[in-house]
Amino acid sequence: MTGFVDLRDVRLTYGGAADGTLALDGLTMSVKKGEFAAVVGPSGCGKSTLMKLATGLIAPQNGTIEVAGHEVDGPVSVAGMAFQNPSMLPWRSSLANVMLPLEIVQPHRSKFRSEKQAYTAKAEALLELVGLKGFGDKYPWQLSGGMQQRANLCRALIHDPALLMLDEPFGALDAFTREELWQVMRDLHAEKGFTTILVTHDLREAVFLADKVFVMSARPGTIIREREVPFERPRPIELTYESAFNDIVHELRDLIANARAAA
């Protein structure tokens, strides 16, 4: 396989082959190093399942999964993750929340004490990059939802993961805040160059951020279309009001509507 993340002919059934739920079947997809991929599809088609498989949280009954050239057979340490709910620890400051993975993930864990000053500077620099300069000492409950999600992105990136997995990270935010966060995400990806897989229900979000959008069928999920997004980077937010942009959004919408109807 040739990508940075490769899934080939993957099948996943929850709860036993006989009477379980077949979530994914015959799913094949490949994401290149540094690429920003989005995954869209009908509700319940298996998008989150795909994320759990690619990060090694669950194993498929059939097929192969490779990340960074290695077959996945347990939690993938090169991955950072962010979900819809930022789930920050309320008793820790934002800075301490951002630094949490360094206390857990090797090789950082072993040198956390001796390198604490450098790690703190790194976390502060990341907070600044997402527009949270000076908020490191605030507790999560002192931050707005959008600010919490910014800090959550920093926490996902603090250990310099080569792969960032995002499952509906902006889904709970209002439209304006969401667009702000798209731009934060665009700039983080441009600066750091990590490979990204974003699961989203928001087709504008997918087209704005991604190099390639994977469209899934209804459950059992499989990939029914890979749509390249041709727009140059960096992409201004005004792009989302242009007709060429909306044409792709409509094309994706039609594919998903048809997939739902076929279910």
Ligand SMILES: Nc1ncnc2c1ncn2[C@@H]1O[C@H](COP(=O)(O)OP(=O)(O)OP(=O)(O)O)[C@@H](O)[C@H]1O
């Ligand atoms: N732990 C589980 N045990 C049993 N069934 C599950 C489990 N997790 C998911 N499923 C089922 O597998 C299917 C795919 O679920 P998944 O959460 O991957 O879909 P999704 O596309 O992310 O959903 P949504 O669009 O609603 O976010 C669904 O039918 C779901 O009910």
